[in-house]
Amino acid sequence: MPTLQVKTASADYPVFVGRNLFPAIARAxxxxxxxxxxxxxxxxxxxxxxxxxxxxxxxxxxxTVLFLPAGERFKRLSQIERxxxxxxxxxxxxxxxxxxxxxxxxxxxxxxxxxxxxxGIDYLQVPTTLLAQVDSSAxxxxxxxxxxxxxxxxxxxxxxxxxxxxxxxxxxxDRELRAGLYESVKAGIIRDAALFRFMEKNSEKILSxxxxxxxxxxxxxxxxxxxVVGIDERDSGLRMVLNYGHTLGHAIESATNYRALLHGExxxxxMLAALRIALARKTxxxxxxxxxxxxxxxxxxxxxxxxxPAKLLTAAGRDKKNSAGTRRFILxxxxxxxxxxxxxxxxxxxxxxxxxxxxxxxGFSNP
Amino acid sequence: MPTLQVKTASADYPVFVGRNLFPAIARAxxxxxxxxxxxxxxxxxxxxxxxxxxxxxxxxxxxTVLFLPAGERFKRLSQIERxxxxxxxxxxxxxxxxxxxxxxxxxxxxxxxxxxxxxGIDYLQVPTTLLAQVDSSAxxxxxxxxxxxxxxxxxxxxxxxxxxxxxxxxxxxDRELRAGLYESVKAGIIRDAALFRFMEKNSEKILSxxxxxxxxxxxxxxxxxxxVVGIDERDSGLRMVLNYGHTLGHAIESATNYRALLHGExxxxxMLAALRIALARKTxxxxxxxxxxxxxxxxxxxxxxxxxPAKLLTAAGRDKKNSAGTRRFILxxxxxxxxxxxxxxxxxxxxxxxxxxxxxxxGFSNP
Numbered sequence: 161m162p163t164l165q166v167k168t169a170s171a172d173y174p175v176f177v178g179r180n181l182f183p184a185i186a187r188a189x190x191x192x193x194x195x196x197x198x199x200x201x202x203x204x205x206x207x208x209x210x211x212x213x214x215x216x217x218x219x220x221x222x223x224t225v226l227f228l229p230a231g232e233r234f235k236r237l238s239q240i241e242r243x244x245x246x247x248x249x250x251x252x253x254x255x256x257x258x259x260x261x262x263x264x265x266x267x268x269x270x271x272x273x274x275x276x277x278x279x280g281i282d283y284l285q286v287p288t289t290l291l292a293q294v295d296s297s298a299x300x301x302x303x304x305x306x307x308x309x310x311x312x313x314x315x316x317x318x319x320x321x322x323x324x325x326x327x328x329x330x331x332x333x334d335r336e337l338r339a340g341l342y343e344s345v346k347a348g349i350i351r352d353a354a355l356f357r358f359m360e361k362n363s364e365k366i367l368s369x370x371x372x373x374x375x376x377x378x379x380x381x382x383x384x385x386x387x388v389v390g391i392d393e394r395d396s397g398l399r400m401v402l403n404y405g406h407t408l409g410h411a412i413e414s415a416t417n418y419r420a421l422l423h424g425e426x427x428x429x430x431m432l433a434a435l436r437i438a439l440a441r442k443t444x445x446x447x448x449x450x451x452x453x454x455x456x457x458x459x460x461x462x463x464x465x466x467x468x469p470a471k472l473l474t475a476a477g478r479d480k481k482n483s484a485g486t487r488r489f490i491l492x493x494x495x496x497x498x499x500x501x502x503x504x505x506x507x508x509x510x511x512x513x514x515x516x517x518x519x520x521x522x523g524f525s526n527p
Numbered sequence: 528m529p530t531l532q533v534k535t536a537s538a539d540y541p542v543f544v545g546r547n548l549f550p551a552i553a554r555a556x557x558x559x560x561x562x563x564x565x566x567x568x569x570x571x572x573x574x575x576x577x578x579x580x581x582x583x584x585x586x587x588x589x590x591t592v593l594f595l596p597a598g599e600r601f602k603r604l605s606q607i608e609r610x611x612x613x614x615x616x617x618x619x620x621x622x623x624x625x626x627x628x629x630x631x632x633x634x635x636x637x638x639x640x641x642x643x644x645x646x647g648i649d650y651l652q653v654p655t656t657l658l659a660q661v662d663s664s665a666x667x668x669x670x671x672x673x674x675x676x677x678x679x680x681x682x683x684x685x686x687x688x689x690x691x692x693x694x695x696x697x698x699x700x701d702r703e704l705r706a707g708l709y710e711s712v713k714a715g716i717i718r719d720a721a722l723f724r725f726m727e728k729n730s731e732k733i734l735s736x737x738x739x740x741x742x743x744x745x746x747x748x749x750x751x752x753x754x755v756v757g758i759d760e761r762d763s764g765l766r767m768v769l770n771y772g773h774t775l776g777h778a779i780e781s782a783t784n785y786r787a788l789l790h791g792e793x794x795x796x797x798m799l800a801a802l803r804i805a806l807a808r809k810t811x812x813x814x815x816x817x818x819x820x821x822x823x824x825x826x827x828x829x830x831x832x833x834x835x836p837a838k839l840l841t842a843a844g845r846d847k848k849n850s851a852g853t854r855r856f857i858l859x860x861x862x863x864x865x866x867x868x869x870x871x872x873x874x875x876x877x878x879x880x881x882x883x884x885x886x887x888x889x890g891f892s893n894p
Contacts, residue, residue: 314646
């Protein structure tokens with residue numbers, strides 16, 4: 161039984177959240193009548209889980225494994241070209257199915273590969289990091305980076321099913337777990353006050369990877385995202401609120417060449433900076449702002465990074481969420497709600513960047 | 528007033544066929560409220576038509592010009608990467624519009640660029656070869672090649688309008704004109720007996736580029752395609768008949784490294800070879816087969832090429848129209864109708880390849 165269903169104008173597919181899901185993947189409806197099955201994964205994930213993964217598949221439907229090295233710098237069209245050539249050489253056709261088995265980079269790039277191989281083949285998402293489970297595996301956004309910016313190339317292409325396996329998280333490094341949890345806190349802040357309160361009160365349990373607590377956080381996070389995507393599939397209205405923290409978060413990632421911070425960490429920095437703007441505008445009260453900050457920091461200190469005002473401002477101007485010169489910020493409105501602001505002034509932007517750089521050198525943590 | 532309208536499940540856009548269309552392009556509805564406008568074109572086309580093209584645009588909306596070198600070998604992801612980087616550097620965002628101004632390779636690649644830049648921006652098709660006008664500019668198929676095969680990467684992404692300008696054809700080399708006319712004969716064979724008869728009787732007028740005759744041929748060809756695409760947008764049923772000549776045509780192109788023949792010429796060879804299979808199966812009568820062959824050859828002799836049975840058979844097996852090992856041929860059924868055959872035997876395939884290679888060395892023409 162699926163945990164929930166993503167329903168949009170163009171797609172309708174199940175999300176499974178739970179333990180020991182590999183057998184369910186192998187039994188997935190889409191794999192019952194299809195051509196060859198391919199897995200796109202990283203060598204690291206495969207070393208940990210490959211044997212168990214393959215064991216779940218019947219002998220006459222063993223998937224062919226394609227590897228993508230770990231790291232944002234491999235999320236490029238040159239890798240798409242290589243993987244597509246490997247697919248063609250292995251006889252992949254329109255009836256073939258890909259399984260994206262890895263973190264967000266694997267999911268985005270393998271999803272994009274599925275979107276454009278022979279003008280689109282089906283794929284399943286099996287996210288192996290918390291961030292990918294709660295943030296990128298459902299919703300259909302796929303993409304690759306250009307040298308000049310992240311995800312500047314991509315497609316909307318929904319998976320046929322998503323499998324978020326709690327067990328796989330047991331091998332996730334602590335820092336990556338925390339980076340994913342920031343995104344779940346974000347889900348609470350922008351749209352799910354109950355999730356926020358749960359994460360506010362249960363940080364120890366969650367950080368100790370209690371399966372029931374993780375399952376609750378993951379399910380609520382994906383449900384929030386599925387609701388938003390169901391209403392606004394193509395990022396033209398409501399879906400923009402999912403980008404809370406992204407305007408400056410992306411700028412930080414770009415200004416630090418995607419090396420200093422994990423994606424979730426950069427977004428958490430971006431959330432705190434945008435929170436300053438919301439606080440100054442009084443769309444959020446001082447108490448609420450403090451709860452937001454403390455809950456984010458309960459999941460670990462934000463690591464330091466180095467940049468300059470000029471670098472961050474330039475990078476913020478190139479964000480693809482901007483349309484025809486508009487500067488777009490998502491601002492929390494209390495807890496459990498957020499608004500899109502297109503009228504953030506230079507002064508507000510500079511103040512937010514200044515706040516970031518004041519704290520960036522030493523990192524940021526609860527006192 | 529548009530000449531006709533393409534209506535599919537996901538798109539609805541006008542096609543203009545006529546003379547002196549540049550001012551109509553500049554006035555296109557989609558360009559009224561948009562961000563920056565970009566033209567993707569080839570240096571050759573731009574040298575001939577660039578000045579006149581730009582002159583049609585108001586001073587405050589002069590498009591930025593991006594170049595793609597001519598030739599199938601540039602229809603690759605590496606060029607997409609370069610063009611996307613140029614778009615990003617020039618400040619293209621989601622409100623920007625591309626204009627594909629060139630032959631089929633420009634149209635396919637620029638359309639694909641529009642499909643995946645920032646997960647999709649709008650574009651207009653301004654095809655400058657007859658082949659692109661009648662074959663590829665309407666219908667939403669975009670793509671790039673891999674080393675191992677043509678159009679193995681791509682998207683369905685419809686343009687917001689198509690402008691087929693007859694005047695631009697005046698600078699088209701004779702050989703390219705003929706290659707496009709083979710595709711119009713194809714349109715007649717598979718679905719429009721009246722177009723076939725018109726082309727059967729008026730080859731001299733058409734080859735002399737009489738504007739009224741060309742306009743009739745182009746309009747009928749695009750109308751046929753628009754009808755088919757309107758019924759089957761995604762290539763799962765009826766649309767396959769458009770691929771008459773493609774199973775072996777693609778194989779010839781691939782086996783000759785896309786160098787010996789123009790696309791339309793390879794498809795014409797493929798049509799004649801598939802005609803042999805249809806004739807042997809008696810889905811087409813001897814008289815009809817003769818009329819089809821003579822009408823195709825009325826538009827010029829098919830140039831020679833060199834290949835081997837092994838090369839052609841291997842390349843035919845890799846055609847992306849094959850699904851899970853099926854071998855798919857489109858066979859004419861009389862004139863004005865065609866069927867999809869998935870049961871072509873090895874023997875029939877070998878006979879068709881043998882016929883091709885018997886005539887390939889000297890080329891093929893009306894006696």
